[in-house]
Amino acid sequence: MDLKSSEQATRTPLRSTAANGLKIVIVGGFGVGKTTMVRSVSEIRPLSTEETMTRAGVGIDDPEGVQNKTTTTVAFDFGRISLNDEMVLYLFGAPGQQRFWFLWDRLFSGTLGAVVLVDTRRVEDSWYAIDRLEHHKTPFIVALNDFGGPVHGLENVREALSLSDGIPLIHCDARRRDSSKTVLITLVNHLYALSDTQESTP
Amino acid sequence: MTSRPVDREGPDRLYVVTGGRSRADESTIDIVSLIVSECDPTPGMQSEHVKILRMCRTPTAVVEISSELDLPVGVVKILLCDLLDTGRITARHPSSTPAWAQLPDREILKQVLVGLEKL
Ligand SMILES: Nc1nc2c(ncn2[C@@H]2O[C@H](COP(=O)(O)OP(=O)(O)OP(=O)(O)O)[C@@H](O)[C@H]2O)c(=O)[nH]1
Numbered sequence A: 001m002d003l004k005s006s007e008q009a010t011r012t013p014l015r016s017t018a019a020n021g022l023k024i025v026i027v028g029g030f031g032v033g034k035t036t037m038v039r040s041v042s043e044i045r046p047l048s049t050e051e052t053m054t055r056a057g058v059g060i061d062d063p064e065g066v067q068n069k070t071t072t073t074v075a076f077d078f079g080r081i082s083l084n085d086e087m088v089l090y091l092f093g094a095p096g097q098q099r100f101w102f103l104w105d106r107l108f109s110g111t112l113g114a115v116v117l118v119d120t121r122r123v124e125d126s127w128y129a130i131d132r133l134e135h136h137k138t139p140f141i142v143a144l145n146d147f148g149g150p151v152h153g154l155e156n157v158r159e160a161l162s163l164s165d166g167i168p169l170i171h172c173d174a175r176r177r178d179s180s181k182t183v184l185i186t187l188v189n190h191l192y193a194l195s196d197t198q199e200s201t202p
Numbered sequence B: 001m002t003s004r005p006v007d008r009e010g011p012d013r014l015y016v017v018t019g020g021r022s023r024a025d026e027s028t029i030d031i032v033s034l035i036v037s038e039c040d041p042t043p044g045m046q047s048e049h050v051k052i053l054r055m056c057r058t059p060t061a062v063v064e065i066s067s068e069l070d071l072p073v074g075v076v077k078i079l080l081c082d083l084l085d086t087g088r089i090t091a092r093h094p095s096s097t098p099a100w101a102q103l104p105d106r107e108i109l110k111q112v113l114v115g116l117e118k119l
């Protein structure tokens, strides 16, 4: 089936008054439910695209200074929610692997915040993403996607992730719209609380 | 990690001067900037430009254009610069966070919450 043309046929346009695009990024390891979460709240079927970056590097043992170029490509998907006549929130599902972070600033500077999606069976998969978000000073919350199996106490997971107390940690089921909605609201409430402390500490 | 590739990127990357005019700066275009056509395609126009002008009869985010044209975001931004230069499109850039601000505007956050509650 020609996906592209069928997508075109069903493309849902934004309102003509749409003027302000906002971003929230959902980060997590492979198969953790990023696309599922985007789909459950998006008003469009998730779309995907990619970004590439060519970097010129000079080899250390290379007196001639010959440049070797490396091209980094990352694919990501996204959906959107029209919040009102002007504001449109874009949700990005982004893989947490290393090469992706080279493109973080270019793609996601100005992002409202991030959701780290964690599969409780593979908690350590999220260490790197959490480290990078802290490095980029992107505010985030952590959501544990429920894949069945033993229920992990939030306190154990908090400890395993070395999460500070100030960072919200919640259970979710990315397949359910209301659950994904709660995740987003938790993030925005967290951002609001942070801006509160920022304002009161000059 | 020892390599710091981003730092090595020269400031002249992709810098192009077209006929002495200062060119629209691709770095000012965000992936969620909303693009709006200001005219119809004309005969002889590059096919990607034609597609963009058709798509953007209603505001369309840069990432949606990228997905639809099946081109990387960076390539789409260059195409958009051409169209911006000639006034064929306009861009509605996100009003959010300037790079130096740590957190988004509280008024924006309130509106985001109201919008999400309606989901
Ligand atoms: N049980 C359960 N399954 C889920 C949940 N969320 C997603 N899944 C399933 O897990 C699988 C992977 O979900 P995706 O949304 O494709 O995960 P992803 O993070 O986008 O995966 P990649 O893009 O390949 O890294 C799918 O079969 C989903 O149906 C959940 O909350 N509970």
Ligand SMILES: [Mg+2]
Pocket (backbone or CB within 6 Å): A034, A035, A036, A077, A093
């Ligand atoms: Mg996916």
